[in-house]
Amino acid sequence: MARNAQDKTTKRATIQDVADAAGVSIATVSRVVNGEGQVRSATRELVLAVIDSLRYRPTLSARQLGGARSKWIALVYQNPGIGFMHLVQSGAVDRCRNDGYMLSVHACQFTGSGLDRELLDIVDQLQPSGLILPPPMSVSPQVIETLGKCGIPFVRLCPQEDDHRSPRVWFDDRSAMQAMTRHVLDLGHRDIALITGLPATSPDPRRLGYLDAVREARLPAAERNISYGAYTFEGGLAAAQALLQRKRRPSAILAASDDMAAAVLHTAHAMGLHLPDELSVTGFDDSYVSTIVSPGLTTVHAPLHELGSAAADLLIKGPPDMQAGLVINRPWRLVQRGSTAAPASRT
Amino acid sequence: MARNAQDKTTKRATIQDVADAAGVSIATVSRVVNGEGQVRSATRELVLAVIDSLRYRPTLSARQLGGARSKWIALVYQNPGIGFMHLVQSGAVDRCRNDGYMLSVHACQFTGSGLDRELLDIVDQLQPSGLILPPPMSVSPQVIETLGKCGIPFVRLCPQEDDHRSPRVWFDDRSAMQAMTRHVLDLGHRDIALITGLPATSPDPRRLGYLDAVREARLPAAERNISYGAYTFEGGLAAAQALLQRKRRPSAILAASDDMAAAVLHTAHAMGLHLPDELSVTGFDDSYVSTIVSPGLTTVHAPLHELGSAAADLLIKGPPDMQAGLVINRPWRLVQRGSTAAPASRT
DNA sequence: TTGAAAGCGCTAACAT
DNA sequence: ATGTTAGCGCTTTCAA
Numbered sequence: 001m002a003r004n005a006q007d008k009t010t011k012r013a014t015i016q017d018v019a020d021a022a023g024v025s026i027a028t029v030s031r032v033v034n035g036e037g038q039v040r041s042a043t044r045e046l047v048l049a050v051i052d053s054l055r056y057r058p059t060l061s062a063r064q065l066g067g068a069r070s071k072w073i074a075l076v077y078q079n080p081g082i083g084f085m086h087l088v089q090s091g092a093v094d095r096c097r098n099d100g101y102m103l104s105v106h107a108c109q110f111t112g113s114g115l116d117r118e119l120l121d122i123v124d125q126l127q128p129s130g131l132i133l134p135p136p137m138s139v140s141p142q143v144i145e146t147l148g149k150c151g152i153p154f155v156r157l158c159p160q161e162d163d164h165r166s167p168r169v170w171f172d173d174r175s176a177m178q179a180m181t182r183h184v185l186d187l188g189h190r191d192i193a194l195i196t197g198l199p200a201t202s203p204d205p206r207r208l209g210y211l212d213a214v215r216e217a218r219l220p221a222a223e224r225n226i227s228y229g230a231y232t233f234e235g236g237l238a239a240a241q242a243l244l245q246r247k248r249r250p251s252a253i254l255a256a257s258d259d260m261a262a263a264v265l266h267t268a269h270a271m272g273l274h275l276p277d278e279l280s281v282t283g284f285d286d287s288y289v290s291t292i293v294s295p296g297l298t299t300v301h302a303p304l305h306e307l308g309s310a311a312a313d314l315l316i317k318g319p320p321d322m323q324a325g326l327v328i329n330r331p332w333r334l335v336q337r338g339s340t341a342a343p344a345s346r347t
Numbered sequence: 348m349a350r351n352a353q354d355k356t357t358k359r360a361t362i363q364d365v366a367d368a369a370g371v372s373i374a375t376v377s378r379v380v381n382g383e384g385q386v387r388s389a390t391r392e393l394v395l396a397v398i399d400s401l402r403y404r405p406t407l408s409a410r411q412l413g414g415a416r417s418k419w420i421a422l423v424y425q426n427p428g429i430g431f432m433h434l435v436q437s438g439a440v441d442r443c444r445n446d447g448y449m450l451s452v453h454a455c456q457f458t459g460s461g462l463d464r465e466l467l468d469i470v471d472q473l474q475p476s477g478l479i480l481p482p483p484m485s486v487s488p489q490v491i492e493t494l495g496k497c498g499i500p501f502v503r504l505c506p507q508e509d510d511h512r513s514p515r516v517w518f519d520d521r522s523a524m525q526a527m528t529r530h531v532l533d534l535g536h537r538d539i540a541l542i543t544g545l546p547a548t549s550p551d552p553r554r555l556g557y558l559d560a561v562r563e564a565r566l567p568a569a570e571r572n573i574s575y576g577a578y579t580f581e582g583g584l585a586a587a588q589a590l591l592q593r594k595r596r597p598s599a600i601l602a603a604s605d606d607m608a609a610a611v612l613h614t615a616h617a618m619g620l621h622l623p624d625e626l627s628v629t630g631f632d633d634s635y636v637s638t639i640v641s642p643g644l645t646t647v648h649a650p651l652h653e654l655g656s657a658a659a660d661l662l663i664k665g666p667p668d669m670q671a672g673l674v675i676n677r678p679w680r681l682v683q684r685g686s687t688a689a690p691a692s693r694t
Numbered sequence: 695t696t697g698a699a700a701g702c703g704c705t706a707a708c709a710t
Numbered sequence: 711a712t713g714t715t716a717g718c719g720c721t722t723t724c725a726a
Contacts, residue, residue, distance in 0.1 A: 012471065014718090014719055014720085015719060015720060016719080016720095024696075024697085025696065025697045025698075026697090026698095026719090026720080026721095027696070027697060027698080027699095027721085027722080028695085028696060028697075030720070030721060030722085031695095031696090033720095034721085037695085037696090038695055038696090039695070039696085040695060040696090043695080043696085057467065057468075057471040057472065058472070058719080058720070059411075059412075059471065059472060059474065059718090059719060059720075060408070060472040060473055060474070061407070061408040061409075061411040061412050061474060061718085061719080061720090062408075062412055062702095062718070062719035062720040062721090063719080063720055063721075064406075064408040064702085064720090065406075065408050065409055065412055065701095065702045065703065065704085065718085065719075065720065065721090066701085066702060066719075066720035066721035066722080067701090067702065067720085067721050067722070068720075068721060068722095074451075082429060082430070082433045082635065083429070086429045089454065090454065093454050093456070097456065102453070102468070102469070102472070102473070103453070103454075104421075104451035104452065104453060104473075105451065105452045106449070106450070106451060107436065107437065107440050107450070109440070109444060120404065121404075121449070122449070124359065124404040124406065125404065125405070125406065125407040125449070126407055126449070127406065127407070127408060233635075233638065233639050259639070262639040262640075263639070265641055266639065266640075266641045266643075269641035269642065270641070270642075288429065288580075289639060291580070292580050292606070292609040292610070292613065292636060292640065293609075293613075293639065293640060293641070294612055294613045294616035294617070294640070294641070295616065295617075296613075361702090361703055361704085362703060362704060363703080363704095371712075371713085372712065372713045372714075373703090373704080373705095373713090373714095374705085374706085374712070374713060374714075374715095375711085375712060375713075377704070377705060377706090378711095378712085380704095381705085384711085384712090385711055385712090386711070386712080387711060387712090390711080390712085405703080405704070406702095406703060406704075408702085408703080408704090409702075409703035409704040409705085409718090410703080410704055410705075411704090411718085412702085412703075412704065412705090412717090412718045412719065412720085413703075413704035413705035413706075413717085413718060414704085414705050414706065414717085414718065415704075415705060415706095
């Protein structure tokens with residue numbers, strides 16, 4: 001008698017319990033659960049009712065062992081900024097929920113071979129049906145290699161180069177930065193500095209976009225106008241200080257991330273500069289950061305949410321949508337807030 | 348011949364493969380993998396070597412089905428702010444890694460009974476060995492109830508009340524807010540407003556801490572000095588506007604979250620106020636936000652990272668450390684940055 | 695349309 | 711110290 005109450009809290013109903021209670025075989029229960037095979041609708045109703053009353057829910061472990069494809073995507077990341085990840089994650093979650101997929105996110109800690117181990121732990125132990133890789137993982141040949149040989153489907157976010165190993169989703173940040181530079185140029189600025197994230201030696205789309213616009217305006221593309229801040233607030237701080245301490249400081253500073261732009265704002269405020277009159281600043285990403293700083297950042301809206309959902313979409317649809325080499329491009333757009341204005345006329 | 352190359356990418360080695368290759372039984376392999384039971388060290392070495400060469404890694408699914416306790420903790424959340432979650436998560440990850448645990452994080456979308464379903468999906472399908480619940484989940488009787496009856500261990504973060512259903516880890520935010528209020532009082536402020544997160548009707552430790560200090564200073568505790576902003580930037584914006592538009596505006600505004608404090612800064616800047624001379628502002632949490640805004644926020648450092656790791660620790664150690672009713676308290680501290688100063692003398 | 699039975703890869707008694 | 715064996719809860723042929 002206590003048995004019933006007891007069971008509710010300790011024992012889970014199994015497929016066998018359901019089969020017994022419904023007077024059918026476990027095969028039939030499995031069929032209705034998975035919506036496959038032919039089941040007389042009367043039987044199906046019955047089974048469904050029993051499932052409901054027993055609160056039966058199949059176990060992922062057993063399903064996987066049994067050979068089913070798990071409806072489960074893992075988003076792994078290393079360090080692409082918290083704002084970035086948050087947006088990508090919510091996009092992926094939204095898409096997943098649509099098809100009853102789960103989305104788990106895993107923070108990796110190591111670099112190099114340690115990272116490999118972490119990834120393999122996730123893939124082999126958890127056995128999700130697919131992986132989403134944001135940068136910087138998406139650009140690591142090492143990672144791509146490892147994942148490639150264990151055969152799990154994965155999609156890369158914003159890879160800079162195409163090694164045709166997996167589908168990838170991205171947006172054209174080169175054009176975006178070009179457009180942003182034009183915007184500042186149109187405002188009348190001529191002395192425009194850039195703080196980008198990647199080191200000078202790497203092919204950096206955002207730097208290229210900036211250069212595109214500068215050359216287009218027939219302005220000298222001086223290397224001294226370009227600084228490097230690793231996309232972080234701290235990195236941006238150093239770059240901003242150097243830039244703003246020059247005798248002739250730029251009238252506008254473009255940053256390749258909102259965090260670095262926030263650092264510019266921070267530095268400018270500390271120096272007592274009045275924004276945007278004395279200095280225009282722009283960000284990149286349109287993350288939470290760009291809305292909370294003062295003034296709000298004029299920035300490029302990166303389709304991060306869409307990137308996440310597009311990635312999940314590919315994984316869920318599976319082949320043939322998952323062909324390696326496939327690339328999905330999402331549109332960006334400029335968003336103007338208070339951090340840009342025409343330069344103060346300095347005669 | 349192509350078989351070998353093929354296998355590397357498609358077939359995983361199983362425990363049987365290892366046993367065969369090492370000339371032992373699967374039981375022995377299982378023993379060395381789990382470090383349990385007595386195994387002659389020569390045998391152990393051998394098995395280990397084979398495991399390595401075959402790149403064998405046990406499957407979580409099979410282990411769970413076999414009856415092992417999974418080394419896996421899930422951190423589920425609803426909406427406690429991205430900065431908050433990020434810190435808690437990294438604390439939990441750090442602790443997990445120490446014992447070879449995995450940490451997955453899941454963003455729940457629904458409220459009410461939908462939430463229940465989502466939680467059960469995670470618990471029943473994934474079967475992690477434990478759950479970490481940040482607010483607002485940690486204060487939902489509904490959630491506690493559901494989880495309680497499915498018998499999974501869970502620890503709550505910063506629950507406001509103790510219903511003795513699970514261990515909980517928290518910090519004394521009431522004292523922290525009291526200390527912060529004193530700090531501002533000591534600076535010479537007398538007209539101090541509070542923007543808190545919780546509605547006026549709820550028992551709110553931060554509001555209470557503020558009131559403690561105000562009364563202690565024998566100042567009138569006027570209800571009109573308290574606003575409510577739901578902890579968010581948007582909520583803070585509305586509250587800040589109302590506060591700063593008064594004919595006699597406060598000389599200091601205390602916010603119960605960094606995000607709301609950022610909103611105050613934002614509003615003050617828009618009004619052309621000079622900080623901290625014309626207005627002192629304080630935050631709460633010491634999240635990323637407090638460092639990127641200008642000026643940097645004087646705030647209370649909430650031990651979020653420690654909360655996450657303490658929670659994971661309890662789950663990993665298991666009973667008897669997991670007794671319901673157990674409470675772990677972590678220290679907070681004040682951190683001063685540029686957003687507070689003595690009030691401008693207004694005669 | 696439904697059932698019976700053979701695994702899936704592992705753990706955990708129970709033997710030896 | 712090591713091997714044997716019986717499940718764990720499910721999916722999936724193959725029959726009926």
